Amino acid sequence: MASVDHDVQDRTLAAAGLRRIDEAARSLPVLAAVRAHLAAERPLEGIRVSACLELDARTAVLARTLRDAGATVVLCGADPRSTCDATAAALVDEGIGVFAVAGEDDATFLAHLAASVDQRPHLLLDDGGDLIGLAHASRRELLDTAIAGIEDGRAGVERLREMEADGVLALPVLAVGEAQTRHLVDHRYGTGQAALDGVLRLVDPLIAGSTVVVLGYGWSGRGIAERARGMGAQVVVTEVDPLRALQAAMDGFRVAPIMDAARIGALFVTATGAVDVLRPEHMAEMRDGVVLANAGHGGFEIDVPGLHAAAVEESDTQPLVRTFTMADGRRIDLLAEGRPVGRMAGGAPAVVRDVGLATQALAAVYAVAHADSLGNVVYAVPPAIDEEVARRALQAVGVAIDGQPDGGAGPRPDEA
Amino acid sequence: MASVDHDVQDRTLAAAGLRRIDEAARSLPVLAAVRAHLAAERPLEGIRVSACLELDARTAVLARTLRDAGATVVLCGADPRSTCDATAAALVDEGIGVFAVAGEDDATFLAHLAASVDQRPHLLLDDGGDLIGLAHASRRELLDTAIAGIEDGRAGVERLREMEADGVLALPVLAVGEAQTRHLVDHRYGTGQAALDGVLRLVDPLIAGSTVVVLGYGWSGRGIAERARGMGAQVVVTEVDPLRALQAAMDGFRVAPIMDAARIGALFVTATGAVDVLRPEHMAEMRDGVVLANAGHGGFEIDVPGLHAAAVEESDTQPLVRTFTMADGRRIDLLAEGRPVGRMAGGAPAVVRDVGLATQALAAVYAVAHADSLGNVVYAVPPAIDEEVARRALQAVGVAIDGQPDGGAGPRPDEA
């Protein structure tokens, strides 16, 4: 196999990519441990894997891991803006097929997507549903050879569940985007840190002593609220779900309706998953100089059109910060156009990706091992995988724990 | 109906009981709100309820609530040690049947249990499975008229699930002992507070600056660990489940194997649900003067026989504190014989019972309303009940929240 897009003569580019992948490998100890194990066992011998993922140096380490486990791997890049050509060049050198060019246009992307499945893959690794969607649409012959799809994105998983509910899902899918470790490491702690980090990088408030309103108390909201409190904020939580609201209250947070919170907050962070949670009627009550940011994985929690309509003047006071002036002179800063502020402006700690990539690798192995028993269903990640990833993540930070008496998953007697 | 056991002439006793029930009613605002609602709707008109519960003033408010909802109510006392004769006398005056005497012996208890179901109840309210067990054993004719059982105890629920798994459950059961609000208010926050409260009342350490080892990071363990940290302890968590261990680590706790924790802890609190978690091999490593307490709902997490065997000397240094001297002179204090230290020595905040009693009342109404569709299954408490209880619990502490857009349970998009 060979890439048509990359100049394999470009030794310099490939060498730079190799250094980048090696550097990334050092930052992914969980995946490294999985890779060592799979390289010894080779459970993917003879398996063809096609993957449509963000094509960066970290994904490259996953590709290496799958290859070392025995698979033939072909990649295309799920987001042309984040495709790294040097990484692609280096991967080709390592015998991994790549169809991706940084910044490619839609037509090229689609051609690459199609090319990536010409090998008639056993496994489809997806982040956003492009490959699995293709197999359900114009390339249904792929469903004959495919063992399973593995979906890394939360929105992708949601769409696949709808397909299952509608009776049109024609492939088993493992929902790695909703693994327990993902909820913990990514949605709660990762998003909690990245969202506030993004806010600090953009507008730099002193969190201590300020009033931070967190809308929504799910995995992400909890993470944000805890971290804001840990930085000295007075945190106000809004929730429409009474059980979550009760938990927030018993966790010591002030809980209030949005309208009441609107009057006292200095920074508002949405994490509800719902649409237009923060609306003009709330904005009308806010103090001068407030900051609005969204941390939910969609970009729709703040009513941005409503804000445009309500303002008498707007300007980009700095990159990703748009300042709206209201008729009464109050100003409101909107961060990152309401898109996820952590992803747009915050950091992306390696451990978050490490846990995700390791889960993808183990899910691939699981799907192959259980090919015969899988139905056309969206499966949660099996507890054994979550536990293996958690165990290796603990080892990576130097934490030892006792073994379980029976060597198995163990009871969780104390929790529903 | 009349009680054979209570002297209805004893006006003084009944008057004292009435004061106690009225006082209890003031401390149960959630149940009061439910009662007001049910008294207006009377959804239990014509329903016969038999209940085997701890017979104290708070349970009496539940009995009143069910009566005001239209039911005929007969009570016996699940734990003769906690039966309050004054309360019983007052209830009889209010037209509620009572078969219970404080401190009654086993034979009397069984006679009372039997008498309580002579009315052929539609609903069996249980705390520990005595009534439902009777219906499955010697009084199977009760299964003909019974609509459902409602089990308040966690151990009781576990046994009923085993019966269901074994195919012998012959009655629908609502597991109010495992309601979400119960997990939150009781298992996490209630147990978290009561366990440390019990330790303080018995041995009175300064928590700030001390090392507290919490074994287990389920609902209760988390509550204890958070509260100990909140009081200034350095907390070490032990867990055999890697996911929970990872969560503990990411919550900022030091996580270690038990043997390592044994060497540094000053206070050890078990909350695992497992047997003999803290064993002589650990005790051999502990520092002089450590304190051992159990917060799990069984009394078996500390290997007490092993401790007896390892000690060269023992004495009760004060009530519920037994001091064991080891061969090397080190001393270990065992609290409450390893039984749940919060229940034995800590407080019992009214709100914990309030939430539980309100859930029982609403579960009774639900069972009657859905009598036709219930199978012989142990049902989780329906979300709508959990949400109603949570909403009323928030109102009771003065917290308002926004309504859900569709008036229903609403999505929980951010959480698995």
Place this chain on the structure above:
Amino acid sequence: MASVDHDVQDRTLAAAGLRRIDEAARSLPVLAAVRAHLAAERPLEGIRVSACLELDARTAVLARTLRDAGATVVLCGADPRSTCDATAAALVDEGIGVFAVAGEDDATFLAHLAASVDQRPHLLLDDGGDLIGLAHASRRELLDTAIAGIEDGRAGVERLREMEADGVLALPVLAVGEAQTRHLVDHRYGTGQAALDGVLRLVDPLIAGSTVVVLGYGWSGRGIAERARGMGAQVVVTEVDPLRALQAAMDGFRVAPIMDAARIGALFVTATGAVDVLRPEHMAEMRDGVVLANAGHGGFEIDVPGLHAAAVEESDTQPLVRTFTMADGRRIDLLAEGRPVGRMAGGAPAVVRDVGLATQALAAVYAVAHADSLGNVVYAVPPAIDEEVARRALQAVGVAIDGQPDGGAGPRPDEA
């Protein structure tokens, strides 16, 4: 020397006292380390110490420590209600003079106080100023032989400072009641824990989810606020000092005027040191069922007379809990008559006393060593003593730290 008050024949009593003192000694590791050191050095050889302190088993260990350091020690009991006759009997057996009988009347107390100084002491150990006061009033000849006074109480220290300001202090005094370790271990962490502990023992609220108002953000207020938050409360702080209020706000607490706080709190704890902080005008705004407690070391922060006047009905609903019913039916629970709730109803962790007693012993040694250079001034405890106590307190909980480069007190470069 012999006690006229204790029957030295009473072997049983003395034996019980001895066991109690030995038990107390085990609970005071900091004092034990100091005692071991002083017993080897004997820096108080030939020194006569008279002490008027709470005469319990822990004080007895201090008396032993001073004796082992070479001193001749005579004790009387500062608070006849807390005098322990068994301890007194045992001390007499150990060659320590005791003039104290449990429950003695005022005349007997005064006679005992006088008798305790008949030895013409070099050092006066006081808790509340009785001995030092006597030396300034009717027994001024004591000032000729006395090297210094050592005052353990905060109120006592305040009075002595007034005497110094008025130019009437005729003796050097070391203010151990205001040592840095005392502020930390006792006022902040000890009071913080004991105050909430007292509230829990009396009225048993679930702290999680409740709104706790802490009035005052000094050492004690901070300790209470932190601990209440650590138990899951939403904490509101009131302060009149803008700097402390700013610190509270930046520590993440909601800060508000008392009147605003009065409307939302469920539990109010005063720790201001000021008089009548919580007044009828605030009580008029409170919700039904609120609880009022004082944690300040005086008993005057809640306007109790005002509360009596405002109520239409009162009753002691349980020991130390008085329930006031207002004209509009609202009820207010006052704990411990407004006296310090931690001291009246909470625990008294051994480490708090341990640190205090060790400081007294070291202050005695310091006074003797520096007899020539002391003026008639109230001296703060020298940093070297605070540091030695802190170092030994760390050792007692198993914490090692690095030594200071120059072996001395070391710079504190980061703090004013």
Place this chain on the structure above:
Amino acid sequence: MASVDHDVQDRTLAAAGLRRIDEAARSLPVLAAVRAHLAAERPLEGIRVSACLELDARTAVLARTLRDAGATVVLCGADPRSTCDATAAALVDEGIGVFAVAGEDDATFLAHLAASVDQRPHLLLDDGGDLIGLAHASRRELLDTAIAGIEDGRAGVERLREMEADGVLALPVLAVGEAQTRHLVDHRYGTGQAALDGVLRLVDPLIAGSTVVVLGYGWSGRGIAERARGMGAQVVVTEVDPLRALQAAMDGFRVAPIMDAARIGALFVTATGAVDVLRPEHMAEMRDGVVLANAGHGGFEIDVPGLHAAAVEESDTQPLVRTFTMADGRRIDLLAEGRPVGRMAGGAPAVVRDVGLATQALAAVYAVAHADSLGNVVYAVPPAIDEEVARRALQAVGVAIDGQPDGGAGPRPDEA
């Protein structure tokens, strides 16, 4: 007065500067409130102020404030790298003298410094001691007209205290760099946030679940430790001062000697004020991939030369991140060459400057009002100024508090 350095014809530059100053003014509400007050009172009428400060838009708002209070103001730029020419141009337009050009060389800086005092100022505002130093060296005639110096930097204050101790200080100085509000807002909360912020921007670790070692538990160390814990880290504190170590332990932190901490940490942050706290012998024990950062206001807490000597390989893996490879293959990342990581890479929240600038303005007014009573001493900022700044800082975040009974500074009865 006119600037010789700025082209006053450059309208565009001045207009940009004006916008920047106006924008800065919006971000400084505390200073704005002070300015409004002083503009009405004009307490600096006839006073000449020369200032050598960082010449940015925020300092410009201070200059305006002093001018509006009645003063004649001349500025030079304390750090040519941070001088903003647009701001300078705008200030000249407003009648404020400016001698500063961005990036000017040392000779120019010295010429500008000299020019700034040609007006024979009554007040010298300094940040680092250049102006006050000049007055003590080659321009001693300035001491005749000067009322006081006002020093904003901590290192500057330390040098002035040494001058006072050496008996060479010839001018009263107000140490605004050590105001109480500065300790709180800047050193504790500001540095706490900025240091972690800097680390995140440079190497982006997930703080949750990681072990963060904080060296030193002064104002800054406490702020960093609290914030790291609040973000989910397990925090280990090292201290040589036993009192601070005890406080850290009672605040719930794990306390250890540096060598023990070196073996378990993932991120090390120094905040001791001492030299070479983190040395090669510690680095030899560290895990692979650790990160070293300094948050102390000097750049000398990490033994950087020692690290260079111990490494076999070094490279700048990204800006301000230098990766050292040790002989055994372990890698250590040093941030910002050991210089203050918050200042080099973190944010600078406006409120920190706001509080500092307001204190400078009020200190200037105080010095003039008390000119007759000031000696040649380094004075702490008077409590009344700290309180006014704190009160206005609370107002700026919408927090109201009760007034003090006597309208004065009020007692702080609970604290030493």
